[in-house]
Amino acid sequence: MLAWxxxxxxVALIAGALGFGGVASPSDGTAxxxxxxxxxxxxxxxxxGAGHEL
Structure with a gap:
């Protein structure tokens, strides 16, 4: 999930840098x-303590 x-x-950063505000806002919210x-x-x-089954 962190990868997504x-x-x-x-996507939001690239779209924001290129000026695509319509794409950057939803991507930013989702991230x-x-x-x-x-x-x-x-x-x-x-x-x-989940994942501590060693």
């Missing part, structure tokens, strides 16, 4: 949403 957020962020979802899931995994 990075892809949308790159931001996916980043915060990933961050929340990561924090929950740390709190619950």
């Amino acid at each position: 957020a990075m892809i949308f962020l790159l 931001r949403l996916m980043f915060f979802v990933f961050l929340t899931l990561f924090a929950l995994a740390l709190v619950t």
Whole structure:
């Protein structure tokens, strides 16, 4: 999911630099949403100890 957020962020940055405002805004919103979802899931995994099956 973090990879998708990075892809949308790159699309938003490139579109913003080239002046395509109609493309940059939705990509920016999607990248931001996916980043915060990933961050929340990561924090929950740390709190619950998920992935610590070593």
